[in-house]
Amino acid sequence: MKEEAENLLKELWLSVHEGLKERGDINDSLREYLLDEGLIKFVNDKISLTEEGERRARKIIRLHRLAERLLNDVLGMGESKIEESACKFEHIISDEVEEAICTLLGHPTVCPHGFPIPPGNCCIKGEREVERLIFRLSELSPGDEGVIKYVVGGKDLSNKVVSFGLLPGEKLKIIRVFPTFIIQMGNTQFALDRDLASAIFVLKHENNGEKKEEEKHGFFRKRRRKGWE
Amino acid sequence: MEKRKRKIVLVGSPNVGKSLIFHNLTGKYATVSNYPGTTVDITIGDIKGTNCILIDTPGMYSFIAITEEEKVARRILFDGPDLVIHVADAKNLERMLPFTLQLIEAGFNTVLVLNAMDEAERLGIEIDAEELEKRLGIPVIKTIATQKKGIDELKKIIKNGFEKHEKELIKLNSAIGRMLKNVSRLIEGEYPISKKMISILALAGDSETLKMLKKERNFEEISEIAGKTLKSYEIFRQIQESANNIIDGVVRQKEIEKGSLRDKISALSINPYFSFPMALFSLFMIYLFAGILGAQILVDIIESGYEDYINVPLNAFLTENVENYWIRELIGGEYGVITLGIRYAIAIIFPIVTTFFIAFSILEDSGYLPRLAALLDVAFKKIGLSGRAVIPLLLGLGCGTMATIVTRTLETRKEKVITTLLLAVGIPCSAQLGVMMGLAPDFFALLIWISIISIVMLVVGKVASKTVKGEDSLFFIELPPLRVPNISNVVFKTVTRLEWYFKEVMPIFVLVSVVIWIGRITTMFDLVVGALAFPSKLIGLPEEGGLILLYGFFRRDYGAAGLFDLTSKGLLSYSQTIVAMVTLTLFVPCVAQFGVMCKERGLKTGLGIFLIAISIAFSVGYLTNLLLNFIL
Structure with missing residues (x-):
């Protein structure tokens, strides 16, 4: 019922x-x-x-679209499966898990189909307690590597980004973040400004062997246990 | 009846060597450049030994056209060429191939050229061209345009034609694939490209395509499907995926040693601690080359030679043989066509512009300009511009007219207007710059001049960025690998630009002399000079200042050279010289630049900029005079 x-x-x-x-x-x-x-x-x-x-209702929509993002961007599932799973997902996620997923995804504002995701409390607070997987390109530091996941912006912006070849699935590496962002894609480097960099969401690859990263992991595990069990 | 010439079009992203291939095929030279988007005009030439004409298009990344240039390129494609040559950067095939797929699927006879194979090999990239040919169903040719390698093979294909194998290359699946089927079923008309491609463009929400489809019976239904969500991203992702599948197994990456000297310099060039000094250094080199060698040493030599061997004998000849004073004055005298007009063009402008264009071409070919643009982007954002504007602004130091045309490469209207304004108000062209350098009594005067001009530019830019309406532009630029400029390329490019410059400049110089002559006969000239004498006196200049400002309008450098005459006669004091330098630099641009301004930006904006420049010139001149009287 x-x-x-x-x-x-x-x-x-x-x-x-x-x-x-x-x-x-x-x-x-x-x-x-x-x-x-x-x-x-x-x-x-x-x-x-x-x-x-x-x-x-707003919460259900939000959960549905967050689930779509999670299944699409992080788990890389196909479209047909996403819809089916997201429809189940939306009914069973607790508040805490919702915030954890949202933070993990970098507080996304649109779903993979381009519809807005209603913001939750965590988005407004900009919570960062959970270790995030998806970042805006503008939040990364030199040496970070990742895969483009999605772009948030109007039609003009996304057309532009498309024609430059900044597509989901493209691997990139951050070379510099100052004075402009310089990224390496394939065998070419590109410079882009902060506005563009903030519109591009990237699934960051883990940098192995860094102590700071390990600490964050520990924290994430603790938090996850609290949330998911 | 003569057989119709076959039309062949070169397309590809900026900076992949299209212009060089054009040159190799036709023997002519289209401007080759490292900077994305400098090929503003379209170049057309005959391919030697064939019945074909070749059209070089501005760079485009895909069928979706954003900038004016890309729209031009697309229009040429839609015009129905017999053959399309897609020039791709071999080391970035993965990024280039989606456009190849689009071209083939659009129904064009396409040849794929993998250029700069040497750079790809250096990076350890191997491409199996035969396999790629099989998978695409079109010819694939490897070239190294800088060394003319592979060009003969390309010519053979152009001459003999080839057999195309139809293949389904772009595979769209799931919801997008279904939408595509629905849309293409609804489209009934005939279009210059295939139904599949036009449907893809419509689905991606391309506004021009939708405009083309307006007369369709089912337009409402089509636009409803097209307008649903942000699908363009997903469509192009799937095209990219199709491309990746095709490339799989065709391109191999060998391990190579990294850390060559080139890589190190390249890394340094984007490191801000090195690149700021490097930028200053490169500007300093331009100054040494164009400002000192061109504007001072060469001008001195040529001008004194011109004076001794042409002006003096000519005037002597005229006094002896021509009785009528006014006819004598038209040709010789102080303002004659030969003694003033052509003298300025050849003795003053020619050496300065030549040296500037050589320096600029070297910078351009080395791949440094995009790095400079990236470096300055943050600063330029503060005055409503993006880093891209560095190209027209820098070019403006050579010739403001040419630079105003190059503002076409900028993306938004706002950016174009602000750049045009700054070019009109503050950026001195090379001729003017050279004369100013020679004019400045000492380094201190030069420093005051530069500071005042810079402050005015910043204020104007800041105010303009707040008042000019329009969206802010995004900055995205490819940083091409640093290359050692090829001397023959630099020479060719300089010659092409000089040719353009002289075609445009010589008639104006002659015309200006004639206008001055008519003005003097009819005394109209005296009236305008008299009118300008008042503000001229107001800012503390002698009456002749008005005359110079008027000359300045006919040709900015012309006025500057007039100023030069005035100081060499000792008519200006120290502070008057500085005031004159400032006022003249800020004064309305020359008549040619004014014309181009009105043409590019529209009459209203053009006139507006004109009036703003005059007001700024006099008010800043006035303030400078006050300031100098106060501190000196």
């Missing part, structure tokens, strides 16, 4: 915020349940979300 109800909330939210058509097939027991929980209301026979319903 819960999953079905959450899916309905999601649809209602999408119809209000992103102009998606609502399906409208709502059975009586579901309606009862949602009304009981105070998640929907009827005004002039038209169904809409209550404040609490709105909050819940």
Whole structure:
């Protein structure tokens, strides 16, 4: 019942915020349940979300899109599997895990399909406690290596980035970060400014044998145990 | 009837050696450069021994066109060439191949040229061209354009043609693949490129393509699918994936030793602690070459020679043989076509511009300019520009007119306007610069002049970046490997630029002499000079200052040279000289630059910049005069 109800909330939210058509097939027991929980209301026979319903729906959307990012960028799953898993994911993630995933991904703002991810508390606080895997290119330091995962920005920006060949899956290495960012891709070096560098999200490869990294790992493990178990 | 000439187009990203290949094929020279985007004009030539014309296009990375230049390049492609030669950088095949795939899938007869094989081999890259040919279904040719290697083979293909094997190269899958099918089913019209490619472009949300599709019956449906999400990224990722699959097993990377001297210099060139001094050093070298050797030593030699062997005998001849004063004055005298116009062009401008262009070409071919752009980007952002603007601004030290044309390579309107403004207001061209150097009574005067001009430029840039509307530009530039400039390339390039310069400059100089002559006959000239005498006096200059400012408009360097005459006659005091230097530098650009300004930026903006420059010149001149009277 819960999953079905959450899916309905999601649809209602999408119809209000992103102009998606609502399906409208709502059975009586579901309606009862949602009304009981105070998640929907009827005004002039038209169904809409209550404040609490709105909050819940927004969270589900956020979880769904975060899950998409995680499955796509970090685990590299195919599109068909992502959709299926993300739909299950969104119903079972706890608050703490949600924050951990979001931080790990570098507080992404759009899903792989380009839809916005509603920000959570952790995004607003910019939490960094969990060791992150995905960084903005602008946050990396010389010597760091990684793989481009996605680009956040309007159509113009992403077209530009595309035509330069800065595509997901491309490996890069940071050469300098001052006065401009200089990266090595293949056998060529490129210079780019901070604005562009902040729009490119990179899955950072781990630098082995660095003590600082190890310490962070320890912290991450502790935190993870707390969150995932 | 004569057979129609076959049209062949060279395409490829900036900086892969297109222009050099063009030169090798035609024997002509299109400007070869290391700096992405200097080939502003399109160059056309006949291929020797064939019935083909070759068109060199501005650099483009893919079918998605962003800058004006890329749009031009794409238009040429859409014009239906018989053959397209895609020049790719061999060491970066992985990044270049997606465009090859797009060209083939668009339905063009395509030849892939892998250029700069020597650089690739140095990096330990081996490419199996035969296998690549098989997989792509088109000819693949390895070349080293700098050494003319592989050019004959390319010519053979152009001459004899080849058989193309149709293959599905771009494979789009999942949701995007389905959308592609839907869109291409909806498209009914005929287009210059294949239905598949036009659908891909439409899906990627390319605005020009959507404009082309407007008359389609199903346009609404098409644009609805096209407008759904940000798919361009995913599309191009999948094209890249197709390319990667094709390359797999074709390109091999051998282990090589790193840390050659070249690598070390290259690393130093992007290290800020070395590159700032290096930038200053390179500017200093330009100054030594163009400012000292060109503007002082060579100008002295040529000008005194011109004076002795042409002006003096000519004037003697005229006084003896021509009775009419005004006809004498048209040719000789103080302002005549030969004694003033051509003298300025040959004796003053020619040596300065030549030495500047040589220095600039060396910098350009060494691959240093993009590094300079990267170095200065942060600073330039403060005045609303990106690092790319360093090219037109630096070129402006050579010729403001040429530099204003080169602002086309900049991305946003805002950046173009600000650069044009700075070129008009503050950047002295090489002729002017040279004369200023010779004019300055001492180093201190030069220092005051440079400081005032720099401050004015910063303030103007800062104000402009706040007031000029438009989006800020993003900065992204490829840093090509450092290369030792090839002397014959540098010579060719300098000659090409000089040719352009003289075609543009000589007529103006002659015209200016004639206009002055007419002005003097009709006394119109005296009126304008009289009008300019007032502000001239206001800033503490003698009345002749007005005359010089007017000359300055006809040709900036012309005015500067007039100023030179004035000081050598001892008519200007120390502080007057500095005020004159400042005012003249800031004064309206020459008539040629003004024309280009109006053409490139539109009449309104052009006139606006014109008025701003005049106001700045006089007010700063006035302030300088006050300041100098105060401190001296």
